[in-house]
Amino acid sequence: MKTPIDQLLAEHRIIEKALRALAGLCERLERGEQVDPDAFDRIFEFLMTFADRRHHQKEEKCLFPALGAQGVPRDRGPIGVILQEHCTGRALIAQMRRAVSAHANDQFIEAARAYVDLLSEHIQKEDNVLFRVAQTLLDERSMRSLQDDFNQAEAELPGSLAKYEQEAQEMERAWAV
Numbered sequence: 001m002k003t004p005i006d007q008l009l010a011e012h013r014i015i016e017k018a019l020r021a022l023a024g025l026c027e028r029l030e031r032g033e034q035v036d037p038d039a040f041d042r043i044f045e046f047l048m049t050f051a052d053r054r055h056h057q058k059e060e061k062c063l064f065p066a067l068g069a070q071g072v073p074r075d076r077g078p079i080g081v082i083l084q085e086h087c088t089g090r091a092l093i094a095q096m097r098r099a100v101s102a103h104a105n106d107q108f109i110e111a112a113r114a115y116v117d118l119l120s121e122h123i124q125k126e127d128n129v130l131f132r133v134a135q136t137l138l139d140e141r142s143m144r145s146l147q148d149d150f151n152q153a154e155a156e157l158p159g160s161l162a163k164y165e166q167e168a169q170e171m172e173r174a175w176a177v
């Protein structure tokens, strides 16, 4: 049976496509290739609406409280680290956007590469540590209630998983090298 954790895992695979697209943009800039200015807005929009607002907030507002109810502390341990990384990711997106507004390619590349590294490692940690803890700690009833929370959170957000998956795929195809 599919659990809400499977849904988060599937979202990670979509975010990874966008990370490969972002790394591709960096490489193209480093080679001196022209990058369409719309590409930056497109990837920022994806990272802010899908990776951050949709995915990270489902973890923060639904999964972590469910784990908290099972005794997993929020301010330290794996959840403490993950929350800190979500904050660092948000700061790096802001840094990338400022660099693009200032036409500062080097600063964009530096922030974008830091973001790709951060999120790639972050996803590995969640897949291999936190989500395994969740699969063990949350029983069928907690999983059902977590799924309800996810459904409610998603109903308040624009777009659909299929739409975001297609968008990530298109960006990866266009920019990854």
Ligand SMILES: [Fe+2]
Binding pocket: 008, 012, 055, 056, 059, 123, 126
């Ligand atoms: Fe995640």
